[in-house]
Amino acid sequence: MLRHLLGLLVGIALAPLLWICVSWSAVELPGLLEGDVAVATVAAAVLLVLAGCGCAYLAAARISPLAAGAAGLPLSALALWPAVHPASLASALSWLNPESFVYPGGPGVSVALPLGALLVFSAALPNRWRAPVPAGPAMMAAPWERVDGPRGTPPEPPVGDTVPEAPGRGPATEVWEPREGDPAKTTTPFARGEDGWTPLNEGAERRD
Structure with a gap:
């Protein structure tokens, strides 16, 4: 339960950071493709790479799936908001300059939408909700040294005067x-x- 609570808080905190990162990078990155090698354009490329690596970690790591879901849902919602209900967008964000890079509907939609869909899909997989099984000494023991159950005792290795069979004889x-x-x-x-x-x-x- 604690890991899911921490995952939820981490995802909520990462959602706006991811949106700002991909929105600003999507605005500056075309300059790098046109040959304008500057601090802003190079930083935009680096931020996009870091955002992709971070989302890949949230989608594949053995952590709470709520971290990926809480970060992916707002990202996808902001990317789809202008297309689903533009009237509510204008009224809800009337205090924000429409020309700002963080305003939904800008170039960052093309990056935020696939990242958000990736995170949401990874959080919906059933195997992500299983608790991780820690690898202990019992997993590395020989077959006759493993414990059969929480209170079992290791079975004795085979003994006796039996001589193993020779191949084909x-x-x-x-x-x-x-x-x-x-x-x-x-x-x-x-x-x-x-x-x-x-x-x-x-x-x-x-x-x-």
Whole structure:
């Protein structure tokens, strides 16, 4: 709940900043394209890049989707306001100079509208509303070391006298162990039966 509240406050604070940034940059940027390399034109290009990176972070990061939604809705509303209801725009913003770069309907609409739509769409995705799962030691543990549930205990690793199967040969039936004091025979054969592993006769030969 706290992360959504913080996301809402961050989005509300970023909405006017994004609108001012893209509106002013859209006015100054054409001068850079015409060859007028000045502080204002270069700053406009830099601000647009920063605005795009910031919106991409809000749309993709594992933070509250309210941050993206609260920033994208006002941005889209200001961009669409002149087209949806121009009469209410003139009466509501009569105190603002229509020639100002922050006045809705200027060149900034072409930038603010796609950015606002991106933020609103990212906030509407269902997976954005899932709480992030922190990666802990349990996620990096071996399969027999993981806990099965909040109060479970790690299962024991497999034990016993089972010999793994050799590829294409089936289960092993003999185990050969070193034998001391016999240079001619360096291993002792064992066979598995109902009573476990028992030594074979002295004359037994190793089977492949």
